[in-house]
Amino acid sequence: MPESSSGTSGTGVVPDDAVAGATPPRAGVAAGGPVAVDRETLRLALVVGGLVLAVLLGFGLGRMNAPADLARPAATASGATTGDGGMHAHAPGTGAHSHDGATVTQGGGDGAAGLSITSAGYTLVPSNAELTAGRAGELRFQIRDDKRRAVTRFAVVHDKPMHVIVVRRDLSGYLHLHPTMAADGTWSVPLGPIEAGSWRMYADFTAVADDGGQVAVVLGADLAAPGAYRPRPLPAAATSATVDGFTAAYTGTPEVGRSVPLRFRITGADGAAAPLQPYLGAFGHLVALREGDLGYLHVHPEPVRDGDEVTFWLTAPGPGNYRMFLDFQVGGVVRTAEFTLTVA
Structure with missing residues (x-):
């Protein structure tokens, strides 16, 4: 809803005193005639005009030469991703x-x-x-x-x-x-x-x-x-994983501080696209955990699939190794594909 203005504007009625009490011409200025301008005033006007023109030209050239960026805006410091149509990582923040x-x-x-x-x-x-x-x-x-x-x-x-x-x-x-x-x-x-x-x-x-x-x-x-703890080494980084005869593979390279799309495609043993069913209100659910401190990223996909692909937007908060867990549902059964991801 537009804000209302409390002052007189544009086509408003001009107050009477704006005419009856108008300020008379200053001494030395002929009413209705050309105004004499001193050299200092003219010089100042030219300098200010030149500065304004330079700023406007610089802004225009900058916009013409700016490179196109197809990646989504990076997550804010608060962890809330901007410009993503409502999809976001469940990372902490104040946004x-x-x-x-x-x-x-x-x-x-x-x-x-x-x-x-x-x-x-x-x-x-x-x-x-x-x-x-x-x-x-x-x-x-x-x-x-x-x-x-x-x-x-x-x-x-x-x-x-x-x-x-x-x-x-x-x-x-x-x-x-x-x-x-x-x-x-x-x-x-x-x-x-x-x-x-x-x-x-x-x-x-x-x-x-x-x-x-x-x-x-x-x-x-x-x-x-409690008990004998035998830690397992983190598997090597890979862009595909197999679980119960289904293969999940993704394309995309996460970057630090930028929201980048990861496009997942899930196929059956015959190589055909798996008939994904909605799970938790979407066609997939992705959690990424950072090795070392176990920092948590909870990412949900685009609400509409691009063909057989499910797209997630992921912003890496820092370099290192991450373990990604993709939950998907086929035939009423939820399965989890696991990936190791290295962010440079």
């Missing part, structure tokens, strides 16, 4: 965006999420940070606000109010879970048998504050499964 029309503020750091147990006034509180290796168990936790109250209001984002990722420190054993919440705000989800070692959990959610505002946050916490 506002929207989920189904609601304004959402992102909380956190500089492009990689899940590095802290507390962010944007919310804290992840695991009930059982120690797990039993080799045996099925249960993961329980709460999200608490800055007043230590258990949070019970969450927005449904990508079909779920809470997304939990669990992975071992060597980036093996990836699990993508969707817990259920009890009335007291305690979330719980069954865990199958896991290997011994140090694990990391991520709680990816959008909390609804008392004033109705929404805050998207990713929190992380360490878990332990």
Whole structure:
């Protein structure tokens, strides 16, 4: 809605005093005749005019010679990607965006999420940070606000109010879970048998504050499964992976600080494109974890596929090795293809 102006403009009525009380001509200036201009005034006008012309010419030449950039705008320092039609990485930040029309503020750091147990006034509180290796168990936790109250209001984002990722420190054993919440705000989800070692959990959610505002946050916490820990080496970087007879391959080269498209195509054993089914409101779900600190990037695809391809926009927050986990659904079964990615 255009802003209204409080002053008189354009075609408005001219006040009477603007005519009746008009300032008379200054001494030495003939009314209705040409105005005499001194040399200093003329010189100043020419200098100012020349500067304005130079600035305008420089701006025009700069626009004509600017190179075309087909990559999307980089994510802001807050981690919220701009200019992407609403698709974004669930990395932390302070930039506002929207989920189904609601304004959402992102909380956190500089492009990689899940590095802290507390962010944007919310804290992840695991009930059982120690797990039993080799045996099925249960993961329980709460999200608490800055007043230590258990949070019970969450927005449904990508079909779920809470997304939990669990992975071992060597980036093996990836699990993508969707817990259920009890009335007291305690979330719980069954865990199958896991290997011994140090694990990391991520709680990816959008909390609804008392004033109705929404805050998207990713929190992380360490878990332990005591026992003999035998870390596995990170597999070599590759652009294709096979799982249960399906091959997932992608094109695209991520860059630091720029949002770059990764185009995935999934084929069956016969080489034909797999009949992908929607999963979590899209045709794929991608999580990337950084080796070393396990910084977390949660990326969703374009809502419309380009032929048989599913396109994700990924901004690497820094150089290094990343492990990418692509969830896709065919025939009602969700499978995960894993890739190692090296960003220079």
